[in-house]
Amino acid sequence: MEQVIVSGLLIGGIYALIALGINLIMGVMGIINFAHGSLLMVGMYISYWLWTLGRLDPYLALPVVAVFLFGLGWAFQGLAIQPLLKTRVGAEELPSLLLTAGFMMFLNNIALIICGPNYKTIHPSYKDVLIKIGSIQINGIRMINFFVALILTSVIFIALKKTDLGKKMRATAQDRDSASLIGININQIYKIVTASSFALAGIAGGLLLPVSYTYPMVGEIFTMKAFIIIVLGGLGNLTGALFGGIAMGMGETIVTQYLGAALTQIFFLILFVIVILFKPEGLLGKA
Amino acid sequence: MLLQNARANILLYLLPAMILALVPWLITSPYHLQIIILLFWNAYLAICWNWVGGYAGLFSLAHGAFVGIGGYTSTILFLNYQISPFLGMILGGVFAAILGAAISYPCFRLRGIYFALSTMAFGLSIQILFINTYSVWGIKINGADGLSIPPADSFLLFQSASKIPYYYVIVALLLISVFLSHKIRNSKLGYYLTAINENQESAESIGINSSKYKLIAFIISAFFSALGGTFYAQLMLIMDPGRVMGIDFSIDLALMSILGGMQTLLGPFVGALIIIPVSEYLRAIIGSKYAGSHLAIYGIMLMVIVIYFPQGLSKYINNFVGKFMQATRKRKELA
Numbered sequence: 001m002e003q004v005i006v007s008g009l010l011i012g013g014i015y016a017l018i019a020l021g022i023n024l025i026m027g028v029m030g031i032i033n034f035a036h037g038s039l040l041m042v043g044m045y046i047s048y049w050l051w052t053l054g055r056l057d058p059y060l061a062l063p064v065v066a067v068f069l070f071g072l073g074w075a076f077q078g079l080a081i082q083p084l085l086k087t088r089v090g091a092e093e094l095p096s097l098l099l100t101a102g103f104m105m106f107l108n109n110i111a112l113i114i115c116g117p118n119y120k121t122i123h124p125s126y127k128d129v130l131i132k133i134g135s136i137q138i139n140g141i142r143m144i145n146f147f148v149a150l151i152l153t154s155v156i157f158i159a160l161k162k163t164d165l166g167k168k169m170r171a172t173a174q175d176r177d178s179a180s181l182i183g184i185n186i187n188q189i190y191k192i193v194t195a196s197s198f199a200l201a202g203i204a205g206g207l208l209l210p211v212s213y214t215y216p217m218v219g220e221i222f223t224m225k226a227f228i229i230i231v232l233g234g235l236g237n238l239t240g241a242l243f244g245g246i247a248m249g250m251g252e253t254i255v256t257q258y259l260g261a262a263l264t265q266i267f268f269l270i271l272f273v274i275v276i277l278f279k280p281e282g283l284l285g286k287a
Numbered sequence: 288m289l290l291q292n293a294r295a296n297i298l299l300y301l302l303p304a305m306i307l308a309l310v311p312w313l314i315t316s317p318y319h320l321q322i323i324i325l326l327f328w329n330a331y332l333a334i335c336w337n338w339v340g341g342y343a344g345l346f347s348l349a350h351g352a353f354v355g356i357g358g359y360t361s362t363i364l365f366l367n368y369q370i371s372p373f374l375g376m377i378l379g380g381v382f383a384a385i386l387g388a389a390i391s392y393p394c395f396r397l398r399g400i401y402f403a404l405s406t407m408a409f410g411l412s413i414q415i416l417f418i419n420t421y422s423v424w425g426i427k428i429n430g431a432d433g434l435s436i437p438p439a440d441s442f443l444l445f446q447s448a449s450k451i452p453y454y455y456v457i458v459a460l461l462l463i464s465v466f467l468s469h470k471i472r473n474s475k476l477g478y479y480l481t482a483i484n485e486n487q488e489s490a491e492s493i494g495i496n497s498s499k500y501k502l503i504a505f506i507i508s509a510f511f512s513a514l515g516g517t518f519y520a521q522l523m524l525i526m527d528p529g530r531v532m533g534i535d536f537s538i539d540l541a542l543m544s545i546l547g548g549m550q551t552l553l554g555p556f557v558g559a560l561i562i563i564p565v566s567e568y569l570r571a572i573i574g575s576k577y578a579g580s581h582l583a584i585y586g587i588m589l590m591v592i593v594i595y596f597p598q599g600l601s602k603y604i605n606n607f608v609g610k611f612m613q614a615t616r617k618r619k620e621l622a
Contacts, residue, residue: 269412
């Protein structure tokens with residue numbers, strides 16, 4: 001059992017990172033990003049090809065992945081979200097869901113054309129290193145991933161709280177029009193938010209690749225989980241995303257022990273609806 | 288004058304009816320007829336979706352599940368008890384209506400996106416349940432592989448070797464859905480739904496029971512969507528949870544309504560008229576060479592439609608028809 005809880009906790013760190021990205025874009029812009037998991041898939045593939053073609057270590061590849069996805073996010077914001085927001089002031093949530101669903105289809109199928117349908121992973125030399133703590137065995141990579149995710153999440157929290165840019169983002173999230181009135185360049189903020197969110201998804205993908213597999217549709221399941229997490233943690237609530245992610249990771253591994261994989265998915269989907277219905281501010285949140 | 292109008296009206300209905308009736312003789316290639324059947328099937332389901340998604344403003348992503356329940360009910364009844372799918376589809380509709388009521392009722396107090404996400408969660412749950420169930424109480428479900436229906440070539444069993452009977456069945460369903468759509472729009476139910484969609488609070492303040500009318504719309508929509516599920520199972524002779532029960536399919540239906548124009552009578556039909564041929568031909572031309580390429584282009588199409596046609600095409604069509612009518616009136620006045 002301890003083994004299960006610890007591995008749940010470790011995967012929960014990555015979940016938190018994924019949910020943080022989706023929550024950022026949701027909280028600041030009200031955009032429901034269905035393509036978030038597909039961006040994670042893109043990150044996985046970039047990392048895969050950098051390793052396969054150039055033997056670049058997946059951890060050294062993280063900055064490359066992040067920069068690429070940051071650029072992609074910047075472009076997507078300018079080419080798709082900005083024109084969408086222009087015509088749908090105040091009613092952008094549903095159209096954004098369809099827009100990003102289209103983007104998801106595009107990315108998944110481009111990946112299918114370029115990389116084929118097969119499952120792919122990489123085997124760095126340290127892949128099977130095990131760390132023993134008492135009776136518990138932990139995969140070294142998962143351990144590192146957890147701490148990388150935790151550090152990244154903390155950096156983002158601090159940046160949002162303390163830096164000028166972070167304050168501008170939070171101001172924009174609270175009230176777009178007032179933020180614009182006091183001289184914040186909203187479009188600039190939006191571009192940075194989307195690009196950062198994309199980069200976070202890519203980094204999560206890069207971290208996951210050595211311990212799992214990538215295939216064109218790998219993202220869908222992560223998108224679903226991320227939505228469940230941000231609802232559990234409270235939409236737009238960033239601390240909630242962190243705890244929601246860890247709770248999801250642990251809850252999932254524990255529930256799977258009793259219900260099996262399929263029923264566990266259903267369990268969380270129903271939980272998701274129950275939370276939306278009865279505690280829309282999230283399990284931890286204050287109204 | 289009156290006579291002239293009546294004649295014009297009859298022509299207005301007769302002409303499309305004749306064209307619809309003659310299509311199987313004009314288009315003899317089974318492949319093209321199949322595309323037209325699928326086009327009408329999609330249009331039919333998009334019209335059913337529009338009753339909740341367009342008229343009532345309830346962006347449902349659970350409709351794929353209703354279509355699936357319909358297909359599974361009639362198929363299971365046929366395979367296990369030899370009940371004709373014509374009967375089975377009614378029962379499937381009833382099941383879907385009950386399920387639709389159970390799913391949607393608790394979610395009515397959620398606004399836009401939360402309603403969409405909740406119905407998506409329910410729809411996904413049902414799909415996952417079917418994918419992972421192999422048999423229940425001795426009844427075969429077959430998980431992701433689905434159930435295949437043995438070919439019989441008997442119209443009583445809702446089957447035929449030729450595509451033509453399928454064509455007439457789907458035309459009948461489509462006409463029923465258009466007629467119902469028209470009826471709903473011009474009834475108390477339709478006015479209430481429009482009022483609720485525009486502003487729920489003020490609708491309730493003048494005494495409209497919003498949950499009741501949303502529920503009625505949802506039940507009707509789920510029932511007829513399920514009939515479409517049976518049609519699909521009989522046309523393909525297989526019922527599997529992959530294609531029609533997925534979220535993608537529900538999104539497709541929404542997309543057709545949006546492209547054509549939500550809250551309009553024929554908007555979903557216009558949307559299907561554009562999307563289905565384009566995606567079918569894309570599949571035939573490039574999809575066969577590079578797996579997935581047609582879907583990648585479809586994804587771009589979806590994005591372009593959402594960004595650049597927020598009101599749908601019906602706005603432009605209405606403008607055009609309006610101008611045309613004006614021009615005719617002027618010509619008559621001159622003469």
